[in-house]
Amino acid sequence: MKLVAKAAVAAAVIGLAIGASAEPALAAAALDGRGMSLAWCLPFAGLLLCIATGPVFYPHVWEHHYGKIAAVWSALVVVPLLAAVPADQALGAFTFTMLAEYLPFIILIFSLYTIAGGILVTGNIHGAPVTNTAILAIGAVLASFVGTTGASMIMIRPIIRANDDRVHNVHVVVFFIFIVSNCGGALTPLGDPPLFVGFLKGVDFFWTTRALFVETLLVLAALLAIFYVLDAWLYAKEGRVKPDPTPDSRVGVKGLAMLGLIGVVVAAILLRGYWKPGVSFKLAGVDFPLQDLVSNVVMLAGGLASLKLANPIFREQNGFSWGPVKEVAKLFAGIFICIIPVIAILAAGRNGALAPLVALVSNPDGTPNNVMYFWLTGLLSSFLDNAPTYLVFFELAGGDPKVLMGPLATTLAAISTGAVYMGANSYIGNAPNFMVYAIAKDMGVKMPSFFGYMVWSVAILIPIFVLVTLLFFIRSAPLAGW
Secondary structure, eight states, X not given: OHHHHHHHHHHHHHHHHTOOOOOTTHHHHXXXXXXXXXXXXXXHHHHHHHHHHHHHHSHHXXXXXHHHHHHHHHHHHHHHHHHHSOHHHHHXXXXXXXXXXXXXXXHHHHHHHHHHTTOEEEEEOOOOHHHHHHXXXXXXXXXXXXXXXXXXXHHHHHHHHHTTTOSOOHHHHHHHHHHTTTGGGOSSTTTOHHHHHHHHTTOOTTXXXXXXXXXXXXXXXXXXXXXXXXXXXXXXXXXXXXXXXXXXXXXXXXXXHHHHHHHHHHHHHHHHHHOOOOOEEEETTEEEEHHHHHHHHHHHHHHHHHHHHSOHHHHHHHTOOSHHHHHHHHHHHHHHXXXXXXXXXXXXXXXXXXXXHHHTTBOTTSOBOHHHHHHHHHHHHTTSXXXXXXXXXXXXXXXXXXXXXXXXXXXXXXXXXXXXXXXXXXXXSSHHHHHHHHHHHHTTOOOOOHHXXXXXXXXXXXXXXXXXXXXXXXXXXXXXXX
């Protein structure tokens, strides 16, 4: 209870600080990346390397000091930034990143994690191939309605319990990250943060449903088919050789009132896009719209309410702990800080140190190179936060939502699918990935290392993305959209 109280107080203080989500384009205005060298990317690369190697080569040190390690890499960005650029730019960039991007991110994670922890799926079903495939399909559908984070938090514990007597169950969690934590969220702005950024920039709410339906159906069908074949082979091979710690029993759901609180969080997200009172607050040169402040407070209130309203027995039976959310909060604070100069350099476009990379998105005749939009957005989203990466390429493509939904619809589809699908390529590509990894590890699943997971993603996902490229993004795309 002490931990819960501390978390609630901390979240409340954060929420009242100013917490909002300003228009994302303001970040680029706060920090000029045109004169920044690639050396500014080194702290981000160093932090990624630590995340990748820490749990493998120095697990005891990492487990107890990962927050301090992330803080050191963050300091290697903040201190030189304050010394090298005008104070207003440095302060504006830091303020925008932590209050307009990280704060709503962690409030959303906190809220959905605590609310989902109060929903208990009682009983247990045996994790046979057909059952597992059906659970993943349900999670994929759910992801576009309550977000990849919400769907992941609701579905991950039941599917782990269903397979806790299996000799081979790591692949179940890996495919869960592919399908539920990423690709399933491609059909609405509620599904994944990059699409929500597009919604805020003027992309029609249902454009993603219409334009990305065929691509998403293909990707999900391929992943579910591959999973079923692999799971059936492993299931037949292993037999029943482990005692089942959670024997099969009738399935039920308790704590359904928490679904109402998830509805509150979803409504708070929609509030950002539809309510425009024209009131904003300025801090360090960054405008924070009133609707975003209210949205964050409502999301936070939903999470805090669940701590009071949910049955504590349900949380206990769920194996609920603050460990996973603390790990995500500390590591992603470091990631958000370390990507400040990386995003600024990318936003400088052809005038920045990554100009050769940016130039790849245009054909010689000046038309968009949709293949490169898909792959560059995707590959950068695999390691950077996928929402600002989406925004950078959205702006490189012209930034006009009417044009991008019209003549350049294939380009916007390439940016959108790249950001959403390829967030599955690494543990840090999308917020739920690391959360699911931490929960699975807590529940006894021997999850692969950072690079071990990427062996899975390269082997399974990259061939599917090549197929998506061939069908939808090479010159004309007759199959795209409806």
